[in-house]
Amino acid sequence: MSVRQYLPSAQFATLVGALALSAGLVYAAQYVTGRPQGAQLTAATTNKVPSQADWQQTLDEIQLNSGISLPDTPDQSVIDDLVAGVQSSNVTDSVARSLVIKLTNAKAQGLGNDIPTQEQLIAEATAALDTDQAPVYTKADLTSVAQTNDSLRLYGNKTMSTFARHTNAKASTVLLAVGQAVDYSDSKYLTGLSVVQADYVALAADLAVVPVPSTLVPLHLQLVNDIARMASAVGNLRFIVSDPLRGLTGLGNFEGVGDEATRVLTTIAGTLRKGGILFSKDEPGASWSAFVSGT
DSSP, X not given: OOGGGGOOOHHHHXXXXXXXXXXXXXXXXXXXXXXXXXXXXXXXXXXXXXXXXXXXXHHHHHHHHHTOOOOOOOOHHHHHHHHHHTOOSOHHHHHHHHHHHHHHHHHHTTOSSSHHHXXXXXXXXXXXXXXXXXXXXXXXXXXXXXXXXXHHHHHHHHHHHHHHHOTTOOHHHHHHHHXXXXXXXXXXXXXXXXXHHHHHHHHHHHHHTSEEEGGGHXXXXXXHHHHHHHHHHHHHXXXXXXXXXXXXXXXXXXXXXXXXXXXXXXXXXXXXXXXTOOOOTTSGGXXXXXXXXXX
């Protein structure tokens, strides 16, 4: 893979040259002023700590004697324009090219190897990877009903029957497709994820219309939003071969939110059980037993 594809236009190359020249002159100044003795240093100056004015004077003398003019400090707006110019729909390329620009700028300022600068660059790159744009459901989108034994039983049955109708919204299907695509570096294994994503979207929408007993509204709302976020994550997983950073971010979100949804379902199942709501094996609600078997 050529490094050239991660570099922006000739404008950036010109800026790099200016930065490198600036860094080189600073290094030269540190070298000259750091020597214990020299034709340009007197005994008096070696016995005192140079002030800011001394450093500036030395730099001015080096510039004058070399015949080279110091380049202007790069304008932050120029850096911002360069970063904006390399953004594309491919998150991996955008992050890589942005890091080249930002790290070069930091190096020219004598930074880049220090922990704070590295943490800042990592934080900025991580922020660019937050591609989860799932729709957000609110309490107003749910149907809240009074809590009774009948409403709890109805809720338990309707929730499980809703899950049962959406047979394509399965984590095993998603992970199998991703595993094959990564193993063989072939996007053809990911084509079926568009159907899976659509079913996760439909599952969230159908769960949102289930009548929810009032005390379970916060938990059910979290569950619906978790399913919606899983749908968004599947959308990003479809690019794990062509856009690895986007795909890996989607994988992390899919697994993390999936674990959260499991905990919510376990909490709801425990609430139903403690409330004395038991389901026969012929009812859809019997599936809640999978979330309380270990409690």
